[in-house]
Amino acid sequence: MSYYFTILSPTDTPIFNIAFGTSKGGGDGIARFRFPDTAQYMNQFIIHSSLDIVEEAQWTNGGMYLKHVDTYPPAAAYISAFLTPSGARFLLLHQPPQLPNSNTGSLGSSSLLGPGGSTTRASSSSIAANPTSPQTEEAVRQFMNEIYESFVKTAMSPFYKQGMEIRSPVFRTKVTAAGKKWL
Amino acid sequence: MSILNLPLEFTGAPHNCGRHSPQNTFSSSHAQLSIMTVFSLIIINKAGGLIYQREFQPGLRKLSTNDYLVLAGTFHGVHAITRTITPRLPLQNTASPVVASPGTNAPTTSGYSYPNPGVPASGLEYLETEKFRLTCFQTLTGTKFLLFTDPMTGSVETVMNKIYELYADYVMKNPFYQLEMPVRCEAFDRHLAAWLRGRT
Amino acid sequence: MAAPRHSAMLSISNNVGTPQSTSSDKTQIAQPQSPAQTPGLRVPSNRKTIYDRHLNRSRNAELSRASFAYLFAEMVTYAQRRVTGIQDLEKRLNEQGYPLGLRLLDLLFYRATSTSSSALSSSSTSSSPPNRPLRILALLHLIHGPLWRLLFQRSADALEHSVSPDTPNEYMITDNDPLVNTYISVPREMSMLNCAAYIAGVIEGVCDGCGFEAKVSAHNQPTEMWPSRTVFLVRFGDTVMEREKVLERQGVK
Numbered sequence: 223m224s225y226y227f228t229i230l231s232p233t234d235t236p237i238f239n240i241a242f243g244t245s246k247g248g249g250d251g252i253a254r255f256r257f258p259d260t261a262q263y264m265n266q267f268i269i270h271s272s273l274d275i276v277e278e279a280q281w282t283n284g285g286m287y288l289k290h291v292d293t294y295p296p297a298a299a300y301i302s303a304f305l306t307p308s309g310a311r312f313l314l315l316h317q318p319p320q321l322p323n324s325n326t327g328s329l330g331s332s333s334l335l336g337p338g339g340s341t342t343r344a345s346s347s348s349i350a351a352n353p354t355s356p357q358t359e360e361a362v363r364q365f366m367n368e369i370y371e372s373f374v375k376t377a378m379s380p381f382y383k384q385g386m387e388i389r390s391p392v393f394r395t396k397v398t399a400a401g402k403k404w405l
Numbered sequence: 406m407s408i409l410n411l412p413l414e415f416t417g418a419p420h421n422c423g424r425h426s427p428q429n430t431f432s433s434s435h436a437q438l439s440i441m442t443v444f445s446l447i448i449i450n451k452a453g454g455l456i457y458q459r460e461f462q463p464g465l466r467k468l469s470t471n472d473y474l475v476l477a478g479t480f481h482g483v484h485a486i487t488r489t490i491t492p493r494l495p496l497q498n499t500a501s502p503v504v505a506s507p508g509t510n511a512p513t514t515s516g517y518s519y520p521n522p523g524v525p526a527s528g529l530e531y532l533e534t535e536k537f538r539l540t541c542f543q544t545l546t547g548t549k550f551l552l553f554t555d556p557m558t559g560s561v562e563t564v565m566n567k568i569y570e571l572y573a574d575y576v577m578k579n580p581f582y583q584l585e586m587p588v589r590c591e592a593f594d595r596h597l598a599a600w601l602r603g604r605t
Numbered sequence: 606m607a608a609p610r611h612s613a614m615l616s617i618s619n620n621v622g623t624p625q626s627t628s629s630d631k632t633q634i635a636q637p638q639s640p641a642q643t644p645g646l647r648v649p650s651n652r653k654t655i656y657d658r659h660l661n662r663s664r665n666a667e668l669s670r671a672s673f674a675y676l677f678a679e680m681v682t683y684a685q686r687r688v689t690g691i692q693d694l695e696k697r698l699n700e701q702g703y704p705l706g707l708r709l710l711d712l713l714f715y716r717a718t719s720t721s722s723s724a725l726s727s728s729s730t731s732s733s734p735p736n737r738p739l740r741i742l743a744l745l746h747l748i749h750g751p752l753w754r755l756l757f758q759r760s761a762d763a764l765e766h767s768v769s770p771d772t773p774n775e776y777m778i779t780d781n782d783p784l785v786n787t788y789i790s791v792p793r794e795m796s797m798l799n800c801a802a803y804i805a806g807v808i809e810g811v812c813d814g815c816g817f818e819a820k821v822s823a824h825n826q827p828t829e830m831w832p833s834r835t836v837f838l839v840r841f842g843d844t845v846m847e848r849e850k851v852l853e854r855q856g857v858k
Contacts, residue, residue, distance in 0.1 A: 284736030580681035
């Protein structure tokens with residue numbers, strides 16, 4: 223499973239980005255998306271295209287965690303969303319590892335990882351295998367809540383203004399740690 | 406000191422009688438009353454300028470604003486004089502090595518101490534007449550509070566502390582008050598009046 | 606030269622808190638892996654950054670009212686510099702409060718989630734994860750109750766809707782004795798001024814943060830008993846009112 227996590231300000235400016243892979247079931251925590259490394263912008267495309275759906279769901283669901291909101295089938299990308307009360311949006315794109323049989327058309331780098339990916343999928347039954355299962359939702363919720371805590375601490379800083387890019391390496395470390403812990 | 410033109414019947418005014426004391430004898434009710442009576446308050450800034458003046462009892466003779474300014478300035482001067490004429494007692498044992506050091510006038514100043522060692526000379530604190538007592542309280546920054554009370558009044562200290570507290574709260578914490586300028590703080594007036602009313 | 610001074614400075618700011626972050630967090634920070642070693646990043650000598658301090662630590666802490674009064678007096682004095690008039694001054698105070706509102710909103714919800722108690726229990730049925738306000742009334746209850754309690758340890762005194770049919774977008778929140786105005790006496794020539802414009806700014810920040818575009822102003826409405834009674838007039842924008850109608854049709858609460 224590979225993840226792409228982004229935080230958008232209320233005015234749709236990306237203020238934080240990070241890509242990481244699963245650490246469950248022997249995963250090494252490195253993101254391996256189905257796009258070549260030169261096409262990482264696809265993640266951003268997919269995430270931003272889900273914003274419309276998020277904004278629709280925003281006014282019917284009063285919760286902060288909106289669960290899985292959007293899927294982009296061609297890339298098997300699933301989007302989960304979390305809304306802070308002050309209008310920032312946490313979006314998590316998760317992409318299950320590619321199945322070995324569909325590996326034919328993909329690039330060399332990911333086909334090399336084929337065996338590793340399949341073992342990961344097999345051993346981490348709950349989260350990686352099914353992106354829409356309740357276990358996954360719960361894990362993502364825990365992840366989001368942990369990020370939210372760090373985000374509030376960032377927002378409370380007198381040197382931080384709403385909409386500013388979050389540059390703190392400590393924040394990044396915190397997100398990585400939360401990813402390792404829950405995803 | 407002719408501000409206080411106090412008609413005698415005022416202190417014995419019937420509407421004040423019996424409000425507080427269950428005692429019925431004339432003398433005790435009179436004492437009860439006089440505990441509370443605060444006539445007027447004057448605040449003088451550190452340069453001797455009048456910054457606040459207020460009466461709390463009806464029937465006091467009014468002075469013109471100019472007279473109040475003169476009064477404040479005069480008191481300020483008198484206060485300064487009383488402070489400088491504080492008697493100084495010569496020290497018994499003059500520390501000889503210090504005295505021996507030439508070229509300084511330290512010996513002359515350190516050769517004396519005030520009657521109450523450790524307490525700096527404060528100047529006039531009370532002024533008492535038949536009809537009233539004036540209590541002066543000076544803050545660390547040199548602002549002086551003059552309180553005119555009935556001579557029988559007991560707890561001037563309490564009243565003064567409370568007035569100082571109200572001043573610190575409603576004057577000094579007011580962003581629209583300019584230091585050393587006349588006090589025009591409606592909240593100060595209101596709380597002062599309310600507190601004194603609560604006591605009397 | 607700068608390093609010791611810096612560490613001394615930070616130790617002052619840090620020895621106030623009690624060490625209570627979880628051990629796992631600490632090891633994460635301490636490890637020199639990942640971008641934590643960015644040049645230019647200065648970490649306190651005890652390696653505890655603001656991310657290691659618990660947000661609920663100061664939850665029940667009390668502040669000195671006098672310190673706040675002096676601070677606020679200086680804020681008003683600062684805002685008063687080179688203003689063109691009372692409206693300008695109120696606008697500046699409002700702008701000072703606005704970012705605070707945005708921040709408080711996040712903090713308020715964080716504290717409500719982390720304790721899962723009824724810190725946010727407004728009139729709506731809030732279960733353990735609190736809901737973002739979707740409708741105007743829910744938002745106003747949030748301000749009237751939890752926000753006011755967070756700021757002043759009590760609820761606001763009244764919440765009213767404009768009775769005039771021309772202004773259905775106007776709501777009023779009343780505070781009988783606003784904390785910020787406790788020690789302030791406004792000079793007679795500025796009698797229109799109400800320094801609670803700062804609080805109005807906080808409310809505006811909260812409304813805007815929740816996605817309810819609004820203009821909030823503070824007005825004096827003294828009564829015999831409450832000489833500094835203040836009414837906060839909340840005027841929602843047209844887009845908010847339109848959305849409100851749509852949501853009402855959809856039955857969203």
